[in-house]
Amino acid sequence: MSKHNSLQVSDKTQREIENFLYLQAEVLDERRWEEWLDLFGEEGIYWMPASGEQETGEGQPNIFYEDYHLMSMRIRRVEHPYAHSQTAGHRTSHVVSNVMIQHEDESSGEVLVTSRFHMVEYRLDDQRYFGGKYTHQLRNSGSGYKIILQRVDLVNVEGPFDYVMQVWV
Amino acid sequence: MSLEEYKDFSSLVSPERVHKACYSDEGVFEQELNKIFYKSWIYVGHESQVPNPGDYWTTWIGRERVILCRSEDAQVHVLYNRCPHRGTLICNNLHGNARKAFRCPYHAWQFNLDGSLRNMPMKQGYEGIIDLKDPQLQMKRAARQATYRGFVFASLSDEGEGLDEWLGSGGRAAFDDICNRSPEGECEIVMNCFRIIQHSNWKIFLENQLDAVHPSITHHSTGDAAAQQQQVFKQKTGQEPPIGYQFLADFTLPYEKWDSLDTIGYPHGHTVLAGYMGLRPRDPITLAHEAVLEEAYGAERMEEILSTNVHHVLVYPCLSVQPALQQLRAVRPLAADKTLTEIWHFKLKGVPEGVYERSLAYYYHVNSPSTMVNADDLNNFRACQDGLSLQGGGDWVSFHRNYGQDPINGGVTTSVTGMSEQPMRNMFAAWKKYMSA
Numbered sequence: 001m002s003k004h005n006s007l008q009v010s011d012k013t014q015r016e017i018e019n020f021l022y023l024q025a026e027v028l029d030e031r032r033w034e035e036w037l038d039l040f041g042e043e044g045i046y047w048m049p050a051s052g053e054q055e056t057g058e059g060q061p062n063i064f065y066e067d068y069h070l071m072s073m074r075i076r077r078v079e080h081p082y083a084h085s086q087t088a089g090h091r092t093s094h095v096v097s098n099v100m101i102q103h104e105d106e107s108s109g110e111v112l113v114t115s116r117f118h119m120v121e122y123r124l125d126d127q128r129y130f131g132g133k134y135t136h137q138l139r140n141s142g143s144g145y146k147i148i149l150q151r152v153d154l155v156n157v158e159g160p161f162d163y164v165m166q167v168w169v
Numbered sequence: 170m171s172l173e174e175y176k177d178f179s180s181l182v183s184p185e186r187v188h189k190a191c192y193s194d195e196g197v198f199e200q201e202l203n204k205i206f207y208k209s210w211i212y213v214g215h216e217s218q219v220p221n222p223g224d225y226w227t228t229w230i231g232r233e234r235v236i237l238c239r240s241e242d243a244q245v246h247v248l249y250n251r252c253p254h255r256g257t258l259i260c261n262n263l264h265g266n267a268r269k270a271f272r273c274p275y276h277a278w279q280f281n282l283d284g285s286l287r288n289m290p291m292k293q294g295y296e297g298i299i300d301l302k303d304p305q306l307q308m309k310r311a312a313r314q315a316t317y318r319g320f321v322f323a324s325l326s327d328e329g330e331g332l333d334e335w336l337g338s339g340g341r342a343a344f345d346d347i348c349n350r351s352p353e354g355e356c357e358i359v360m361n362c363f364r365i366i367q368h369s370n371w372k373i374f375l376e377n378q379l380d381a382v383h384p385s386i387t388h389h390s391t392g393d394a395a396a397q398q399q400q401v402f403k404q405k406t407g408q409e410p411p412i413g414y415q416f417l418a419d420f421t422l423p424y425e426k427w428d429s430l431d432t433i434g435y436p437h438g439h440t441v442l443a444g445y446m447g448l449r450p451r452d453p454i455t456l457a458h459e460a461v462l463e464e465a466y467g468a469e470r471m472e473e474i475l476s477t478n479v480h481h482v483l484v485y486p487c488l489s490v491q492p493a494l495q496q497l498r499a500v501r502p503l504a505a506d507k508t509l510t511e512i513w514h515f516k517l518k519g520v521p522e523g524v525y526e527r528s529l530a531y532y533y534h535v536n537s538p539s540t541m542v543n544a545d546d547l548n549n550f551r552a553c554q555d556g557l558s559l560q561g562g563g564d565w566v567s568f569h570r571n572y573g574q575d576p577i578n579g580g581v582t583t584s585v586t587g588m589s590e591q592p593m594r595n596m597f598a599a600w601k602k603y604m605s606a
Contacts, residue, residue, distance in 0.1 A: 048539070050361050050537075059525075060361075061359065061361040061363075061529065061533070062533065063537055063538050063539050064539045065533065069401065069405075069410070070398075072398055072401065073394045073395055073397075073398040073417075073541075074541060076393070077390050077391050077393075077394035080389070080394060082389040082393075083391075084387075084390075084545060084548060085544050085547075085548035124548075124551075158263065159364070160365065160366050160509060161363075161365050161366065161538040163365075163366070164538050164539065164540055164543055165539050166541070166544050
């Protein structure tokens with residue numbers, strides 16, 4: 001990944017990518033689960049490594065490492081009437097910023113983009129804060145962008161977690 | 170009885186019920202630290218956590234902060250994380266490598282990796298005043314330290330049974346059942362510790378681990394979701410879903426299945442819940458695992474090892490171990506209503522690579538910070554703690570299920586049904602003994 005300034009891309013591409021990331025945050029905060037799943041390509045993966053140094057999620061511990069099926073399972077669980085830890089209300093609000101396109105491959109339609117996020121979560125009279133970095137590997141196959149891999153590096157990745165994370169961050 | 174009225178701890182515990190103060194009262198908690206956590210053996214870590222000289226991990230024994238480290242002569246040590254000069258924490262990171270010596274960040278007192286004083290700046294200031302060889306000027310060692318099959322324990326008390334005797338056959342089974350599954354008889358830690366804070370008393374977690382009534386209720390949503398997704402997976406891909414799906418689907422087994430399990434209560438509160446997950450399918454990985462074990466131990470012993478069917482072993486008061494899945498959760502009580510769990514898993518040495526996939530899948534689905542299982546457990550624990558902290562509304566916690574029906578033989582208690590609250594009664598019998606000593 002580039003350690004220098006972000007790639008110079010057209011304003012149009014920059015805006016398209018930003019809008020995609022904003023949409024993902026909005027869909028997540030509004031629990032529009034089918035739209036969330038639809039943002040991922042068929043083989044798309046949501047990955048939160050257990051360490052900032054991890055280069056792959058395969059064969060090692062992760063905080064999240066979910067494909068279409070595991071994400072679908074998680075949706076089924078949070079929407080289940082007996083998911084009692086969801087009944088007290090579980091709300092989030094994401095802000096995404098610092099959107100920098102690191103790499104663009106026009107032949108394959110692939111884009112590598114990094115951004116920063118802040119998220120607050122409310123549940124059972126408590127508010128928690130999360131922050132970190134998103135790295136999206138996106139592909140535009142003509143009908144808009146799809147996520148091939150979304151990497152989420154939490155600032156507090158190795159810290160003790162006060163409670164767990166029921167949905168994606 | 171109000172929380173202030175109890176005089177001795179035995180009045181808080183009857184065989185079939187215990188007073189809420191056992192969970193919610195800070196005074197009781199302080200005494201638990203003194204009488205249980207600072208007297209018994211506490212799991213500190215695994216030898217493979219500190220493979221090289223200078224490696225260290227920090228953790229807790231009760232509220233004491235300790236260091237597990239390895240010195241240049243390959244010995245493993247358990248030291249208090251405290252500089253004898255001004256009391257500063259010496260290792261402020263969770264883990265790292267201290268090279269040849271620990272160095273206090275405040276005044277640069279330096280200590281060898283066995284805790285002995287190595288050097289300090291401007292030593293002449295102490296000349297004729299204090300002998301720098303005085304043991305009081307060393308990083309203090311845990312009073313006792315012992316290792317069972319690579320698992321390191323420490324006791325902050327000089328007195329008491331040795332580790333092997335204290336573990337007994339019940340406690341030792343946790344580690345034997347992990348290590349025996351390796352043809353080399355050893356396991357190796359995976360260098361990742363998930364730490365999760367519970368807003369509840371440490372005993373609530375231990376009780377829940379052996380509570381076979383709760384899974385189908387607490388985890389109903391997750392079990393259903395996993396079972397449904399298994400079907401979708403098969404339809405969409407034409408393949409069997411990964412084993413992790415089954416781990417989750419198993420949480421909604423019918424009551425009859427849970428009721429058929431065995432629980433076994435050993436002295437000192439160590440307790441076993443028999444297994445229910447079918448962990449011996451006839452897939453190629455299992456067969457390859459069988460082959461390496463048979464070569465190492467012979468067919469009969471291999472059969473004996475792999476048919477050991479234990480789901481949970483509690484090493485009271487500090488550990489919940491799942492040997493067949495090579496994972497453990499260490500319990501670090503921080504306050505009456507706050508508990509840290511340190512969650513680890515292990516690789517078996519000398520087995521086919523695929524064997525680890527099961528352990529990793531369980532670590533992910535059940536034990537990671539994104540777990541859909543403990544999400545609901547932790548919610549219950551907090552609700553229990555909040556309810557038990559109320560002054561009114563009742564004083565007692567009930568452990569009446571199948572009370573009076575537990576067969577006892579040679580100090581070992583079995584249960585008539587898997588759903589019996591015998592494990593909780595067994596743990597509280599040990600609690601009462603510790604607290605009355």
